[in-house]
Amino acid sequence: VIVDGVHHRTVVRDGPVVDLIDQPRLPHHFARIRSETLEDTARHIRDMTVRGAGAIGATAAAGMAQAALLGSGDVLARLEAAATVLRATRPTAQNLFHAIDTVLDAARPVSGSARLEAALRAADSVIEADAAACAAIGRAGSPLFTDGMRIATHCNAGWLAFVDWGSALSPIYRAHREGKRLFVWVDETRPRLQGARLTAWELQQEGVDHAVIADNALASRMRLGEVDAVITGADRIATNGDVANKIGTYAVALCARAHGIPFYVAAPRATFDPTTPHGDAIPIEERAPEEVGYTWGRDDAGAFRRVATTGSPCRNPAFDVTPAELVTAWITEDGVHTAPPASR
């Protein structure tokens, strides 16, 4: 993301340190945070200091590198221990598991001092591949958006959700830089408000015209003919094309279908899970009920404040599944696919 003219990647591996944008402090305060231990890195994923499919994957890759570089004894043993810790942070985003497996698979067949080198190279390749895939998604998807279009998105699948560029927002940024005038409906995305806090902030940095609405308000914008297309990211895509993404995506897709509005899903290949045949096999994280019972207040530490009735139980599924039949096209780094793209 470009902040005050300076380009920031969301996740940077700096030797054994994982350097992250501190996302809960956004939008009121922009700061980076340096994670010096694997335990801190895992905590930052779990607590959503870093969030978004690609950013989680990149952080896990950098965490694996961190584990390889710190401590003593066998590198592979440290990597396998780190994999166990990192796999337990969040269950849904495929990019997390893809990153961990990529580093392990690179280190396992190599022995001696080459093993450390292979692990670091694999970690860096995960991070660079994420950035490159997102840039390619932008190039592949931007022709879908023509001058004057009003596009809706859900949650944040932009710069902050990946190493660079983002998935759903990448084609919008690309089209905007090509001179197309676009307007984006940003739904706030309760409970964590990634739309109101992060997507709106990114669009502001990029100079893309937008308005924030309550999640409740998008369907009526569709009914009034004010939405030309919807694009979201994905946390995991099954082989049949079913999409797990931020809670609320499914309702947006149903409403888009009811109004004949195209519903696009943008994701790098690393989000496609070749081992999961359909959406109902994707594990859906249920996060702490306090995220619903409380909400953000204005202070740059992102403190929560109680809104719901004290004592009322809250349920907080973090993702839902949108069946493939509601998806108009899947946009990956190798193009726009109108049928579920086969896993490679």
Place this chain on the structure above:
Amino acid sequence: VIVDGVHHRTVVRDGPVVDLIDQPRLPHHFARIRSETLEDTARHIRDMTVRGAGAIGATAAAGMAQAALLGSGDVLARLEAAATVLRATRPTAQNLFHAIDTVLDAARPVSGSARLEAALRAADSVIEADAAACAAIGRAGSPLFTDGMRIATHCNAGWLAFVDWGSALSPIYRAHREGKRLFVWVDETRPRLQGARLTAWELQQEGVDHAVIADNALASRMRLGEVDAVITGADRIATNGDVANKIGTYAVALCARAHGIPFYVAAPRATFDPTTPHGDAIPIEERAPEEVGYTWGRDDAGAFRRVATTGSPCRNPAFDVTPAELVTAWITEDGVHTAPPASR
């Protein structure tokens, strides 16, 4: 509503004083507020100290009585001036206009000291009719809910939205008191959080099992087979049966239809507008963007705190229109109607 064993009506006319439950302080603090002037009464409607179709109507009726009792000169002139002030508070809820017209229509044909008496009697009749209609809605609707059902609602159409009992929640309270075990999915209803703050609080007072979820989470509960019926209130119903209700209702209705789940609308006859042929003719209030940019924090004055990116525009339509074809039945004080009930 029953609070600590004491029954409270939401709106009470106490001579020239309008006595209200102070709803922005809920759920963290229960208090009543006494409005001693018409200007304060109008402000309480506009600011949503009192909200909900029937409660707004009853408050307007009590405000008309207040205007008739206070000040000097011709009673009818004062009533007409008050009508102008009150009509300008909020545009969507039909009950507001119904209440004002009922009092004016009663006072106009009568002259002398009988005019004041007629106005007061009409104001009180609006308030009593609201309470009686809501109780009847409960009796009419409770057979729809059988033991073990999981019901979703949106916003608050309970005790606090009417003088007594409520519309959508009245059949649930009735069925619960008849011994049926029910479970209610309460969506939080951004931006004003009437679900998380008011409906959850009411259900707690009544002892009805429930859980609060983000608005985003309801569709996935439907997909998982965990919702047996949906019931909401209405702010205005056109003669063709189209329903204006809290923003987000339309998406809930679309999602219910996609899953074959019945979608009920409960409202007294005073919510049906005989002069509006279809939903697109209903004026939809757009409230201050700050309601979306900010949110409630935990203090009993209901203070707002900034959540959205500063400087990003926000849009805040307060209602949407659900077309009649998505409504399974309209529940009024005279029964369950599977076709749009003709206005009387």
